[in-house]
Amino acid sequence: MVDRLAVGLFRVVVVLHAAMTVVQAVAAGGILQASAVGMIVHQAVGGTLLLVAMIQVPLAVLAWRPGRLPAWPIGVSAALVVVETAQVALGATGVLAVHVPLGVAIVGTAVTLAIWVVRARPSAVIAPGALATR
Amino acid sequence: MSPLSRRRFLGATLAAAGAVAVSSVAGCANGPGVRPPKAAPRPLAIPPLAPSSRDAAGRRVVELVAAPGTSSFLPGVATPTWGYGGLPFGGPTVRVARGDDVVLRVTNRLPETTTTHWHGARVPARADGGPHQPIAPGATWEASWRVDQPAATLWYHPHPHGRTERHVHRGLFGLFLVDDPEAQVDLPSTYGVDDVPLVLTDRSFAPDGSFDEQHRNTVGLLGDTVLVNGTVAPFLDVTTTRVRLRVLNASSARSYRVACDDEAPLTLVGTDGGLLPAPRTVTGVVLTPGERAEVVVDVTPGRRRVLRSLSHDLGAVNGVARAAGADDSFDLLELRPAARLAPAPPVPARLSRETPLAEGGRTRRFVLAHNRINGRAMDMSRIDEVVPASTTEIWEFANRHTLPHNMHVHDARMQVLEPGVAAGDRPWKDTVAVPPGTTVRALVRVGPHTDPEVPYMLHCHLLRHEDDGMMLQFLVVGAGQRAATSVAGHGHG
CATH class of the missing domain: 2.60.40.420 (Cupredoxins -  blue copper proteins)
Structure with a gap:
């Protein structure tokens, strides 16, 4: 029960995070068209996105144990926190030559992770003595 | 949740996020363009x-x-x-x-x-x-x-x-x-007859006829109707062979490239700070908000000519340029020369005899980014620079932003350092365009008035940026004066 809850919560946060990175990309395009709304959205979502990425890390751990998903999403979620922190600083200081490609990489990683997590199956629980019967 | 509905949930969430984002951002993104006026001239x-x-x-x-x-x-x-x-x-x-x-x-x-x-x-x-x-x-x-x-x-x-x-x-x-x-210089000078002011403003109108003050983009507030001296679709009866136009860009954000519809050359005789040392033949003059240009146009009897604003390069990404109105081309003023014109004297070869500013002074650097100058927002109580009166310095404006900016310095006479323009040919400015990704270096001289307590302003003259805080304060002091460290009478901010 707890394992399914852990995996479910992780899935929701990963999908939410991915959706927010897509919004960031669209807002960035708006900034390039001098959209006032684009600028406001990009700055507001940027900060919130980092918080969501941070929440994703402990949830990735819980999704691994007791959730029984593989461990690698923990590393990916932690890496996203590091990279997104850098991304906020790069955006604030206008180093767009790095901020833009890094943003593309973040969206790609976040969406790939989301697609994976939605399809992933927790590994089976092997009851003690089950293998011995066959 | 079954795998299929989970996938649908994921797809739906991502698609919804994208759609909401696109529709809200695409709304007020671009500039309004300029509509040809429906009224008669x-x-x-x-x-x-x-x-x-x-x-x-x-x-x-x-x-x-x-x-x-x-x-x-x-x-x-x-x-x-x-x-x-x-x-x-x-x-x-x-x-x-x-x-x-x-x-x-x-x-x-x-x-x-x-x-x-x-x-x-x-x-x-x-x-x-x-x-x-x-x-x-x-x-x-x-x-x-x-x-x-x-x-x-x-x-x-x-x-x-x-x-x-x-x-x-x-x-x-x-x-x-x-x-x-x-x-005195022998240029057309009968006000309103052959020495004519052209104040350019662009406005959009709400359905009830009031000015639209809502639809701003990050460049500022642009309009789809151009008013020249407050007139829509104006014409000017010309009675002399030459007419001097004093053009002022009083728009909040739109820049103009003033040119003739038949590509006839204009004679540029003056800029913000006064007459040029010598007249310059140009095909067009770009004016960002706050800038002025004085041009002399030659006309032939009975032949109408339209002064237009043409599309021009602001040095910005195409989406930003379009939002800034740089892609728009539209009519400004129709010149209607009479069948018989009074002859006007030729434009003199020598206009201004002002001594050009000398190079060799200290350099002051201003980095423009995110509607901030040197990372700071306008603060009524803070003194940002202390500048000695009557000394020529070099001020460097580096635009590290994707938006165009134009810098106006109060109480200043400026001459931009441009390759290819000799010291004796430099026009006088007080407002200079600084395109994205570029650095503009200008000789700047302030004074001779000094005041160790009350500051002047230096700021971007795209009015939305100025209002957002893209402004610094500077004191002009004389020898022996001690500049105040903050502006009296203002609490923090």
Whole structure:
């Protein structure tokens, strides 16, 4: 029960995070068209996105144990926190030559992770003595 | 949840996020473009000269009243506007001579506090009319100084902190012409006849006829209808073979490239700070908000010519350029020369005899990014630079932003350092365009008035950026004066 809850919560946060990175990309395009709304959205979502990425890390751990998903999403979620922190600083200081490609990489990683997590199956629980019967 | 519905959930969430984002951002993204006016052409309005009197001390006194009014730009529609000197929109042309002791009294009959800044004038800091010289509703403010600068086309407009775009947009602006009786030049000079002001503003109209003040993009507030001296689709009857046009960009954000429809050349004779050393033949002149240009146009009898604004390169990404109106081409003014024209003398080969500014002074650097200068936002109490009076420095403006900016320095005479332009040919400026990703270096000289306590302003003249805080304060001090460390009378912020 707890394992399914852990995996479910992780899935929701990963999908939410991915959706927010897509919004960031669209807002960035708006900034390039001098959209006032684009600028406001990009700055507001940027900060919130980092918080969501941070929440994703402990949830990735819980999704691994007791959730029984593989461990690698923990590393990916932690890496996203590091990279997104850098991304906020790069955006604030206008180093767009790095901020833009890094943003593309973040969206790609976040969406790939989301697609994976939605399809992933927790590994089976092997009851003690089950293998011995066959 | 089954795998299929989980996938649908994921897909739906991502798609919804994308759709909401795209629709909200695409809404107010681009500039409005310019619509050709539906009304028939009307004669160009010429702002009247502001009446002046002499006081007992022999000073020239000009009284201006800022008040709300009603204008009629579109047929059958009334637009609430603000104006100076009894005009519902715009203001009378103040005209002074070098050597005059002037007294300018501004009475505020608006419902809000305003200020009146003499853009391009060399004035004492207390007369500058920036955010530190507020005029409360009902109050009268007096600025007085002795005019001592070369002949030039200056202008005046409000400068209240955070509300400049609002006040200028509603109609508060007017020309301020300085003549120099000791340095007369044989250029057309009959005001309103062959020496004609063209104040360019762009406005959009809401369905009820009022100005649209809502649809801004990050460049600022642009409009889809161009008003020249407040006239839509104007024409000018020309009676001489040459006409001098004093063009002022009084828009909040739109820049113009002024040119003739038949690609006839224009003769550029003056810029912000006065006449050029020698006339320059050009195909067009780009003006960002706040800049002025004086051009002489040759006309042939009976042959109409249209002055237009053409698309131009602001150095920005195409989406930003379009939003800034740089892709728009539209008519400004139709010139209608009469069948017989009075001959005008040729433009003299030598115009201004002002000594060019000398290089070799210290360099001051200003980095423009995110509507901030050197990372700082405008702070009424903070002094950002202390500049010695009557010394020429090099000011470097580096635009590290994706938006265009243009920098105006109060109380300054500037000459931009450009490759290919010799020192003796440099035009005089007080407002310079700084395209994205570029650095503009200019010789700057402030003074001679000094004030160790009251600052002047330096700021981006795209009014939305200025209101957002893209402005710094500087003191001009003389030898031996100790600059204040902060501006008195202002708490933090």
